[in-house]
Amino acid sequence: xxGHSAERPAGRYGRRFAxxxxxxxxxxxxxxxxxxxxxxxHAPAGVPTSAPKVATATVTRAxxxxxxxxxxxxxxxxPTPVAGRGTGVVTALSATGSTxxxxxxxxxxxxxxxxxxxxxxxxxxxxxAPKSAAAKPVRGRDVTVVADNLQALGYDIGHxxxxxxxxxxTYTSSLAAAVKRWQQHVGMxxxxxxxxxxxxxxxxxxxxxxxxxxxxxxxxxxxMSVTSTxxxxxxxxxxxxxxxxxxxxxxxxxxxxxxxxxxxxASVGQSVQSGAPGEGDQDGQDSxxxxxxxxxxxxxxxxxxxxxxxxxxxxTTSTRHGVLTVPVTALVAVKQGGYALQRPDGTLxxxxxxxxxxxxxxxxxxxxxxxxxxxxxx
Numbered sequence: 001x002x003g004h005s006a007e008r009p010a011g012r013y014g015r016r017f018a019x020x021x022x023x024x025x026x027x028x029x030x031x032x033x034x035x036x037x038x039x040x041x042h043a044p045a046g047v048p049t050s051a052p053k054v055a056t057a058t059v060t061r062a063x064x065x066x067x068x069x070x071x072x073x074x075x076x077x078x079p080t081p082v083a084g085r086g087t088g089v090v091t092a093l094s095a096t097g098s099t100x101x102x103x104x105x106x107x108x109x110x111x112x113x114x115x116x117x118x119x120x121x122x123x124x125x126x127x128x129a130p131k132s133a134a135a136k137p138v139r140g141r142d143v144t145v146v147a148d149n150l151q152a153l154g155y156d157i158g159h160x161x162x163x164x165x166x167x168x169x170t171y172t173s174s175l176a177a178a179v180k181r182w183q184q185h186v187g188m189x190x191x192x193x194x195x196x197x198x199x200x201x202x203x204x205x206x207x208x209x210x211x212x213x214x215x216x217x218x219x220x221x222x223x224m225s226v227t228s229t230x231x232x233x234x235x236x237x238x239x240x241x242x243x244x245x246x247x248x249x250x251x252x253x254x255x256x257x258x259x260x261x262x263x264x265x266a267s268v269g270q271s272v273q274s275g276a277p278g279e280g281d282q283d284g285q286d287s288x289x290x291x292x293x294x295x296x297x298x299x300x301x302x303x304x305x306x307x308x309x310x311x312x313x314x315x316t317t318s319t320r321h322g323v324l325t326v327p328v329t330a331l332v333a334v335k336q337g338g339y340a341l342q343r344p345d346g347t348l349x350x351x352x353x354x355x356x357x358x359x360x361x362x363x364x365x366x367x368x369x370x371x372x373x374x375x376x377x378x
Contacts, residue, residue: 056344057327059363059372065319066244066357069254072235074309076227077294079209084109084219086197091215094208099229101205103153105186109219113186115199118152119145122201127194129176140168143175145201146194150178205229231303232266233295235313238288239272244317251295253302254312261302263313266294318355324368325360330376341374349374 084090084107092108100106105113121141130137147169150157158174169175180192188198197219206226213223233253237245249265269292295313297303332340332348340348341363349372354362 055376056373057330057376059324059326059341059368059370059374061322061370062325063319063321064323064325064355064357064360064362065316066355067314067316068241069312069314070235070237072233072293072295072311072313074231074233074253074255074303074306074311076207076209076229077232077234078292079225079227080202080206081222081225082106082200082202083222084114084197084213086195086219088112088197088219090213090217090219090223093211093213093215093224096208096211098208099205100208100226102149103186106200106206107213107223109197112188112198114197115186116206117145117149117199117201118204119148119201120203121145123194123196123199126196127171127176127179129171129173129192138171142168142201143171144169146171146179146199147175150175150182153182155182202226230296231300231306233263233297233311233313235293235295236273236290237293239291240288242268242291242293245293245315249316251316252314253295253297254314255303255306256309256311259302262298263295264298265315266296268293320355320362323354323362324364324370326363326374327376328356328359328361330374331361341368341372344373344375 086109088109090107090109091111094100094106100116102116102118104116106116107114121144123142123145125138125140125142127138127143127146144163147157147160155178157178158172160175161170161172163169176192179194180190183192183194184190207229209225209227211224213221217223245265245268247265247267251263251265253261253263255261272289272291274289326341330341331351331353332342334340334348334350338350339353340350342348349365349367351363351365351368354364356362
C-alpha cells in the first residue's frame with residue numbers, strides 16, 4: 001500500500017468535503033489521551049463537559065468510491081437555433097413539440113418544402129450537374145451529405161466515385177438525376193439542381209422546441225430552435241471539479257418523486273461558461289466557471305412521463321479497489337503532523353491517508369493490516 005493520495009480535485013465541492021473531513025478528524029483526535037491538538041473547548045459556566053464516548057472499529061479491506069450528487073435539469077438538451085437560408089417568404093413551420101426525421105419537412109418557403117438531412121456539413125452552395133462530359137464536376141463534403149441522405153432514403157444515385165483523398169463526394173449526373181426524382185417526390189420543383197436553403201443539415205432527428213417565426217416572415221432570420229429527441233439531464237459542473245467525470249461513466253439519477261434510475265454520462269462540455277456575477281459562495285463574489293455535463297437515462301421509459309424536471313445526479317469520480325479503510329472518526333491528528341490510529345491499548349500507529357468517501361478513509365503504513373482493532377469517536 002502506497003501513501004498516494006487520491007483526493008478529489010480542488011473546487012467548491014472538494015473544499016466542502018475537506019472541511020467535513022477536518023471536523024471528523026478533530027472528533028477522532030479527541031479520543032486519544034496524551035495527543036496534543038491546538039484546539040480548545042469553552043463551555044458556558046455551570047455546564048459540565050464530558051469526554052466523547054469511545055468505540056472500536058476494524059480495519060477492513062474494501063473498494064472505496066468517491067461520489068458526489070449535483071443538481072441538474074431533465075429536458076431535451078441544449079437548443080440549437082435554425083436560421084433560414086436563401087431567399088423567400090416563410091409559409092409554414094413545424095409545430096412546437098413535433099419530431100422531424102430525415103427526409104421530412106422542417107418548414108416551407110414560398111410553399112416549397114425545406115427538408116431535414118443528417119450530417120455535419122451544411123449545404124453552402126448551389127449544386128449543379130456538369131453540363132458536359134468534359135466539365136469538371138463539383139466535389140465536397142456537402143455533396144457527401146446529399147449522397148449519403150439520398151441513399152439512406154432509398155434513392156439510386158448511380159456510380160459513386162471513391163473519395164480517396166477525403167475531399168468529399170462528386171456531384172455526378174446520376175446523383176443529380178436522383179436529386180431530381182427526390183425533389184419531385186417531396187413536392188419541390190424537380191430540376192436536379194439543389195440550392196442553398198432547400199435542405200437543413202443537422203446531426204440527427206430533432207424535436208422542435210420554440211418557434212420564433214411566423215408565416216409571412218422573410219426566411220433569412222432565426223426561425224425556430226430544435227433539440228435532440230432523446231431526453232437528457234444537463235448538469236452544470238464547476239470546471240475544476242469536472243476532471244473525474246468521463247463520457248460513458250455510470251451515474252444514478254434521482255427524480256422528483258425520489259425514484260432513483262440508472263444513467264450514463266453522454267458528454268462532458270468543452271466550453272467553459274463564465275460564472276454569474278455576485279452568485280458565488282461569498283457575498284459579492286462571482287460564481288465559479290462551469291462545464292455542462294450531459295447525462296442520459298439508460299431506460300427512456302423511466303422518464304417517459306416527464307418533459308422537464310429538476311433532478312439530482314450522483315457521479316462516482318474515483319474508485320480505489322481492495323484498499324485498507326477505517327471510519328474517518330478513527331483518525332488521530334498528531335502534534336508532529338500527519339495522522340495515526342490508536343489501538344485499544346493506547347498505542348499509536350502512524351498512517352498515510354488516501355481517498356475519503358462515505359465516512360471512511362483509505363489508510364496505509366507499517367503495522368496497519370486488515371482485522372486490526374482501532375478506537376473511534378462515537
